[in-house]
Amino acid sequence: MSSSLNFPRPTTKADDLENLYKVYGVDRAVVLDLAGTNETLETVREGYYGSYISFFHSCGLTFPISEPILEVLAELGLSLTQLLPNFLRHLVAFLVKAREEGLDFGLSEF
Template sequence: MTPSFSYPVPTIKADRLEDLYTVHGINRVVVLDLASTSESPTAVRDGYGGMCPNFLRDVLALLVKACEEGLLFGLDELCHLCLMKRNNQNPGTFLMSPHPGLQIIQGVPYRDQNWREEFFIFKINEASVGSFHFSRLPRY
């Protein structure tokens, strides 16, 4: 898959990935890797998914806050707090930003253009996505 618009060359370094394991407690059975210069968050090697740290940061922060408050947090709650829509500039991808007035995390930008070069990839397997089968997602 080739993205319809170009991303900058990835600049994230191995020490930032190591921080995900050591500082943030990601289990080492989840395989994280640096993206090549030909990959983007939307076009990665087979068997891998792309991730931008700002999206990961926001979702993890919301999950932690919900856990601290003893609340369940799923897709319905995420959709209530965040605006998600298809990205017309890059078909097959989505945009996510906080709904106006519902920012849980202060200072979250509405656009990720400053983070596009800060992405990494992860192996899609049971360690990273559980037993979820992406083939169950509707495609139209």
């Protein structure tokens, strides 16, 4: 299904993807690719998963994406690109604090 809305062209460049490998610990086995000119968040290629560079720069997201974050996404029926940065920022901070306190955190704690 093609979107009827016109979206601005992505501002992410190949250098940004290389930076994800070097700075944010993305394993080279993970294939990073830029969105095509006709792709939107609604039309991600099969087998691919969308994300924003800002989630790494300003929200504290790292690779591999932690299991509790993936569990929350699955429970809510959302993809990473549907999250607001503040929600992700708070979720990451909460998980870090729980780990620092030695707490085992999962969906059952919600």
